[in-house]
Amino acid sequence: MKTRITELFGIEHPIIQGGMHFVGFAELAAAVSNAGGLGVITGLTQKSAKDLANEIARCRKMTSKPFGVNLTFLPTVNAPDYPGYISAIIDGGVKVVETAGRNPEQHLPRLKEAGIKVIHKCTSVRHSLKAEAIGCDAVSVDGFECGGHPGEDDVPNMILLPRAADELKIPFVASGGMADARSLVASLAMGAEGMNMGTRFMATKEAPIHENVKRAIVAASELDTRLVMRPLRNTERVLKNAATERLLEKEKALGSALKFQDIIAEVAGVYPKIMLDGEMDAGVWSCGMVAGLIHDIPTCKELIDRIMSEADALIRQRLEGMLGGRRAA
Numbered sequence: 070m071k072t073r074i075t076e077l078f079g080i081e082h083p084i085i086q087g088g089m090h091f092v093g094f095a096e097l098a099a100a101v102s103n104a105g106g107l108g109v110i111t112g113l114t115q116k117s118a119k120d121l122a123n124e125i126a127r128c129r130k131m132t133s134k135p136f137g138v139n140l141t142f143l144p145t146v147n148a149p150d151y152p153g154y155i156s157a158i159i160d161g162g163v164k165v166v167e168t169a170g171r172n173p174e175q176h177l178p179r180l181k182e183a184g185i186k187v188i189h190k191c192t193s194v195r196h197s198l199k200a201e202a203i204g205c206d207a208v209s210v211d212g213f214e215c216g217g218h219p220g221e222d223d224v225p226n227m228i229l230l231p232r233a234a235d236e237l238k239i240p241f242v243a244s245g246g247m248a249d250a251r252s253l254v255a256s257l258a259m260g261a262e263g264m265n266m267g268t269r270f271m272a273t274k275e276a277p278i279h280e281n282v283k284r285a286i287v288a289a290s291e292l293d294t295r296l297v298m299r300p301l302r303n304t305e306r307v308l309k310n311a312a313t314e315r316l317l318e319k320e321k322a323l324g325s326a327l328k329f330q331d332i333i334a335e336v337a338g339v340y341p342k343i344m345l346d347g348e349m350d351a352g353v354w355s356c357g358m359v360a361g362l363i364h365d366i367p368t369c370k371e372l373i374d375r376i377m378s379e380a381d382a383l384i385r386q387r388l389e390g391m392l393g394g395r396r397a398a
């Protein structure tokens with residue numbers, strides 16, 4: 070399939086793996102890229118710029134295809150060494166960066182000078198337009214369904230994607246709630262040029278995370294996520310577990326007096342325990358509603374091949390058939 074996104078990134082299929090903390094290691098990024106999509110290493114999971122340089126080198130050994138690096142700009146007082154991370158990306162010859170969190174404007178000149186394509190993840194049309202105005206090459210439009218941080222506007226993709234299509238000139242991918250061929254074809258119909266998946270790629274053979282996490286995703290339904298940190302305007306969609314329940318109790322009890330310090334036990338530094346050690350109640354962890362559509366743990370290649378062949382059938386048989394007056398399959 071050829072879209073403005075496959076052309077922009079030099080990939081075979083319009084499928085991107087979103088950056089994921091303690092999931093987006095070289096193994097997953099390489100597997101997605103080898104399967105014809107765009108794999109993405111999560112920059113900040115690497116403790117230093119040097120570690121990121123090593124991770125990029127490791128990924129390069131596992132694939133000759135293009136892959137990207139995610140740079141998440143966090144609202145922290147002690148900012149990570151972003152200039153150092155960007156040097157590692159440039160020196161490592163990476164040609165795609167997925168930015169997220171905050172406006173990436175101050176870092177764009179260096180990335181652009183190095184010939185790097187930037188796709189910025191946004192949860193609203195206004196942020197997408199801003200990304201376009203500052204010179205991003207594409208956006209990833211992340212609907213309310215998404216795992217991770219859906220923003221505070223709560224607009225789901227059935228509305229957000231066509232709204233983005235009405236306003237944007239640069240290409241965009243649909244993100245949040247994407248799992249299969251139906252997601253891809255619907256996204257294309259709504260004006261996107263591809264899709265970005267997070268939760269779905271966690272439940273793959275190559276995702277270098279504990280089996281408990283993969284099993285929890287397969288076992289979960291679309292009713293099993295919760296929104297936490299709403300009172301802090303830092304909303305995160307996470308899987309329901311003991312830590313989530315505890316955190317929500319604190320939110321209820323403290324109301325608008327809630328401070329980040331009150332929930333440190335549930336949110337700070339918990340990812341390695343969950344993703345690597347499989348301690349499922351060690352804290353809250355991002356997971357999308359799309360868990361309800363995930364029933365297996367395929368390889369990335371099996372997953373992407375299945376999506377592309379079913380998308381073909383969906384378009385050529387079901388949709389084309391409807392137009393031809395045949396009864397839908």
Ligand SMILES: Cc1cc2nc3c(=O)[nH]c(=O)nc-3n(C[C@H](O)[C@H](O)[C@H](O)COP(=O)(O)O)c2cc1C
Pocket residue numbers: 086087088089090092111139140141168169170190211214215216217218244245246247265266267268269354355356357358359
């Ligand atoms: C476990 C997990 C960790 C994530 N970590 C990050 C991150 O560090 N930076 C980021 O930009 N997005 C992060 N995301 C968001 C994903 O990149 C992607 O936008 C999101 O998962 C899309 O929604 P979906 O899960 O419904 O596919 C994370 C998502 C998950 C599930």
